[in-house]
Amino acid sequence: MATARLLGASVKRREDPRFITGKGNYTDDLKLPGMTYAAFVRSPHSHARIGTIDTAKARAYPGVVAVFTGKDMTGVNSLPCGWDLRKDKNIPGVVQDLAMVPHMPLSSDVARHVGDPVAVVIADSQDAALDAAELVAVQWEPLPSVTATDRATQPGAAQVHAGAPGNVAFKWELGGGDVDAAFKSADVVVKKRIVNQRLVANAMEPRACVARYEDATGDLTLWVTSQNPHVHRLLMCAFVLGIPEHKVRVIAPDVGGGFGSKIFLYNEEVVCSWATRQIKRPVRWTATRREAYLTDAHGRDHITDAAMAMSKDGKILGLHVKTTANLGAYLSTFGPAVPTFLYGTLLNGVYVMGAIKCEVTGVFTNTTAVDAYRGAGRPEACYVVERMIDAAAAALKMDPADVRKKNFIPKFSGAYQTHVAVSYDSGDYAKAFDRLLQMFDYKKFRAEQTEARKQGRYLGVGFSTYIEACSIAPSKLVGALGAGAGLYESGKVRVHPTGGVTVYTGSHSHGQGHETTFAQLVADELQIPMDQVEVVHGDTGLIPFGMGTYGSRSASVGGTALHMSVDKIKEKGKKIAAHLLEASASDIEYVGGQFQVRGAPGKAVPFGAVALTAYVPHNYPEGLEPGLEETSFYDPSNFCFPFGAHACVVEIDPDTGHVDIVRYVAVDDVGNVISPMIVDGMVHGGIAQGVAQALWEGAVYDDQSGQLVTGSMMDYAIPKADMLPMYETDRTETPTPVNPLGIKGAGETGTIASTPAVMNAVVDALSGLGVDHIEAMPLTPERVWMTLQAAKSKT
């Protein structure tokens, strides 16, 4: 019986009905007997010494169960930073050791950013907790603060940590080839300052947690909005609270978006987990949106001085990048990894380059901590490379499409060694770009643009031929680069006696659609109906182990672990079937949902019958264990490197500076695809996020007060559907040789590719006036209008 392949089919997401009808089960939905509610007292100052904290009034408030400050939390350690950039750890590229500054769950000496928690009020109701939190009287002694990235290391800047003189968190470098020689031999050197502004993740569901300690057993359960519950458990147990992992269960139920911000271990989860052990009642906390803006890890915030050395015929001879990365007030879980190993390693782009040097200084400021945000380092790298390519093309008076084509790494599969440590897996960069140009009809556009210019209209196109590193990644490699953890994934496949299958994955879905794609994958491989497969994720009590979901790794790493388990199931099934069919296991093949003697479809046992036999092993192979359940851990041999080509067309309103996106065309290559519909959705959402960085989003701190000025959705512009065009998308498929599924990863491509495409388009629109660069984003109407005015006044 020939069944249509599920792999590659656009199956409707099975999780959607419950989300759309309001039947999801989120952390804040959890109701436990004896529940208490936590409210945090936070610093209203960007930088202040903490004097006495008078909690008497709050304690006396009706309904209050307990009030704790940092001084009460004896024996609790600093929140850990999971990426140790230190020379004596043999981490490559370290120029100045990472200052491992403490990050206590509740600050008791100095508050270092607005929103820094200093006390927690726990009460019978959320109302009482919030009311009483206002009664906690903190003696603040405000200190001068520094929030701007480029001012952190200036003489006289406020010092954020005693342990980080001059606010330098670390210095690091990476590169290859002779950069000095490249610049000496260059015909043209292009230098630009490139600011990649700070962003706020803005997941739809704010962070939340419920911690419950069971006095009778000593078990602690933490429900938390996490992208990686096992990592949460490991960090909290091993580093912060010092309680054994086997007594702690972390559950991340339905989670409404993360974009990276829910990877990390946060103060509130630690405080609630600690507090429930003190008061022996469950403690719940849910962030307000205001708290989300102030405390969810922010993203990006780089200032880069880049120089590109070019030959006169348009070849890239060298790239030199000096970046200052703002880490915020504390080291978030993976904060130092983002502007280093997730950034410098991508500066080779999809181009043959003569040499690369990347120097990064991480700095502390009185701002919310910065960590991975959709793309994490790779969007910043892609933005630098793609902006510099266009700036170089302008300097050489060449077409930016031609410069790209001249420099593409030729098609390959297996390995392309870059100057920046990583080796690419497979690529056909010209193919994706050619497809894009074909869909876009580039020649026609340039003719239209010429015509538009004659009418005084400002029409422009921007390209982005990006690469990214995903399916993060080989444990050995990331360990050598400073990671405190391995980055494999587990996948367990349990076949029930009646032939149903439950799949347990260490990946976590918080919008990605794992319940659909993993069911699709396993059902396809077992050739059974999809509704026979259930997917379980997000619970350390049910899943062997897991590293979670980030870095576009679920399908490629988590999916491969499941694929390995399915293979093991099939191998065991063959032994059982061979016994039943009185054949040799080596003669059994698995076809169409049944085990059959090779070439003899009539001699077959269906999958369900084999499953039943495994659990009712009356007639069973000698020495074979009963049961049909397999677990695999997959540790990839390399990252995977998706790529693609995006084009954005904009028209600028010269009266206002408003940028209208006229067209957006995207050709992505994410390797093999399980569900085209889900990949399309990821591409669409990613483009929206990247376009939003180019045009609308940006976290702004007041220079004087250090207050987050864009601290609400009324001030911080996240994209809305009517601000975006209909996307035109297509794919090329270049399978990765890294994993057996050939899947690269799709979660972040859109975000990485789109920001430079929009910026390049705006610059192209203004290029007739001699504009070849705009330093900062977002491209607010004012910024564009001012650029236009300045350019007009020069011509």
Next chain:
Amino acid sequence: MYPAQFEYHKASTVKEALDLLGKYKDEAKLLAGGHSLLPAMKLRLAQPKHLIDIGKVAGLSGVKEEGGTLVIGAMTTHYAIESSALLKSKCPLLPEVAGHIGDPMVRNMGTIGGSLAHADPAADWPAAAIALSADLVAEGPKGKRTIKADDFFKGLLTTALADDEILTEIRVPAAQANVKSAYAKFPHPASRFAVVGVAAVLTMDGGKISKASIGITGAGSKAVRAKGVEAAIAGKAADAASIQAAAEKGADGVDVQPDLQGSEEYKKHLLKVFSKRAIEAAAAKK
């Protein structure tokens, strides 16, 4: 709930609301659609002890015509105005402006009276009220009085309403056939409030603009009348050159407040651009 605790009172009549307001004074806030007040309360920036809900007060909602005057109850929602057949035919500026406010959810809850009385400097209604030379009817313990829209907006979130008064009606003249109007707005990308909003009401005399009434919102600390533009365009032909010349006065008399959306220079420029667009759009209407 995030707000501080408060007591909720639902008024059925204007008198009942006024009595409650007289009783609780500074401790009370009037609740209309709640789309400005409740967010402030959730952030605990506002912590009224008493909320007096006037959203369901009899007679405060709806649109009617009284002898050439259109009477809009203060509790009429933005959506009710946007979709009113009466207003579409007799005062199309109001439905047009309503369509620019927030999103459908905001328009279903928010009210014209609530917005005017809140006097957010970036709200849309104040520009329309000024351009239409609306009469705003307030009721207090001493009875009713009428406040001209021009005299109503006193400053940032401040109006001519006394503490013991409630805005009950907005009265505008039914438009004559030779009156054309339009609203031109540059919305904030996040809040969709007006970075700049210009409402223009033109009285036409053939191809000439015999009179212009123009309200400006967004750029300053309060909505104002664009007197310079009005004077410059009055009696002129509705052609590009005249409109452009008049629009150059768009920033006159506006205390432009720079913020993240723009410097003083940029916002002054936007005032000119949107003055032009509003007049052009109005003049182009049938």
